[in-house]
Amino acid sequence: MSALYMIIGTLVALGVLVTFHEFGHFWVARRCGVKVLRFSVGFGTPLLRWHDRHGTEFVVAAIPLGGYVKMLDEREGDVPAALAGQSFNRKSVRQRIAIVAAGPIANFLLAILFFWLIAMLGTQQVRPVIGTVESGSLAASAGLVAGQEIVAIDGKPTNGWSAVNLQLVRRLGESGTLRVNVLDEDATTPRQYDISLNAWLKGADEPDTITSLGLRPWRPAVLPVLAEIDPQGPAAAAGLKSGDTLLALDGTALADWQQVVDAVRARPDSKVSLRIERDGAQLDVPVTLARKGEGKAAGGYLGAGVKAGQWPAPMLREVSYGPLDAVGEAFSRTWNMSVLTVESLKKMLFGELSVKNLSGPITIAKVAGASAQSGIGDFLNFLAYLSISLGVLNLLPIPVLDGGHLLFYLIEWARGRPLSDRVQGWGVQIGISLVVGVMLLALINDLGRL
DSSP, X not given: XXXXXXXXXHHHHHHHHXXXXXXXXXXXXXHTTOOEEXXXXXXXXXXXXXXXXXXXXXXXXXXXXXXXEXXXXXXXXXXXXXXXXXXXXXXXXXXXXXXXXXXXXXXXXXXXXXXXXXXXXXXXXXOXXXXXXXXXXXXXXXXXXXXXXXXXXXXXXXXXXXXXXXXXXXXXXXOEEEEXXXXXXXOSSXXXXXXXXXXXXXXXXXXXXXXXXXXXXXXXXXXXXXXXEOTTSHHHHHTOOTTOEEXXXXXXXXXXXXXXXXXXXXXXXXXXXXXXEETTEEEEEEEEOEEESSGGGOEEEOOEEXXXXXXXXXXXEXXXXXXXXXXXXXXHXXXXXXXXXXXXXXXXXXXXXXXXXXXXXXXXXXXXXXXXXXXXXXXXXXXXXXXXHHHHHHTSSOTTSHHHHHHHHHHHHHHSSOOOHHHHHHHHHHHHHXXXXXXXXXXXXXXXXX
């Protein structure tokens, strides 16, 4: 079933985002008087095709990894004299800039629409209450203690742990002061704590922002009674079954599932002894834990899970907006995510953030499937983030991308004449090399995560 969600989620995501992006180019081109020859969603063999009254061919192709809008252009072939005025290359620089910029702008508008819908639908957030603070950690040194609720980071309100994580991600690789505002239990006025950062998590492959500060979110106690077993995992290989209660690991008593998670993560590729209770009898089961993750982020893997605990009502909050307030929230989230994407790319370029955080088609497909299975709100959220990423990436000043074309046209506008075909050709060759290199790196990262 998860594979079906992954396939459908990926096709829907790519179909919607690519279509909207290309429609931006198409719509503005038509308004500027450019004849559009073809509007294609996908590449390769056409599966569906039809023509409109303007003679534009619409195509749905077999490979759903992009799309394109082909416009009449004298640089690409002979154009009848009667149609010369409808050629893209005959249009003013401003019109060409508008046509090229319309695709990425359409992605940002689509993200705003999705965030607007999410804001009105509302989301359930877990209050960011600190469960434990690790001794000697950055949070402990700053004075944070269990039971406090994080209400803002660097002046940005935090309604839930996802907002906390988002604000922390913005500080990856940086040095300086992290300002954390918290509410003590039964208090009404927040207090500020300053956490000193020094090249915080610089170059980390899989940064865990909250844990690295020494914080553990509060969560309801979950008994270590197994409910799910990975058929290919160490637990299944050792003979563990659904319904088994874990009593101890290497002689250390286990009263809560989080204790199991912490103990297992600390022992990758290790042999451990689990004492379990099954049908009223206690058994000692040897288990060889696997390894999950890479480098410093690697941890032990048992291949078993439990049923989620019930959250008490006071620990949850509903966050929703009216239609008008949702507009402001949608613009704010789109802007913040766009800025975060640009900052992350800059940090990767300067080595402050590991390039292993780049994701390719495999990771996108997995996240698409997981978010589609999780619900409409999560899927819309995924679509909004992916649409912003596409918009930002397409605006990068790299030839062959929309941003590269914009760069050429802006230079033409400034100097009064276009760059020579030779210079533009060099730029395109460099751009293709960069894009292919990044795509290969993202694919390698995807395969590594598998």
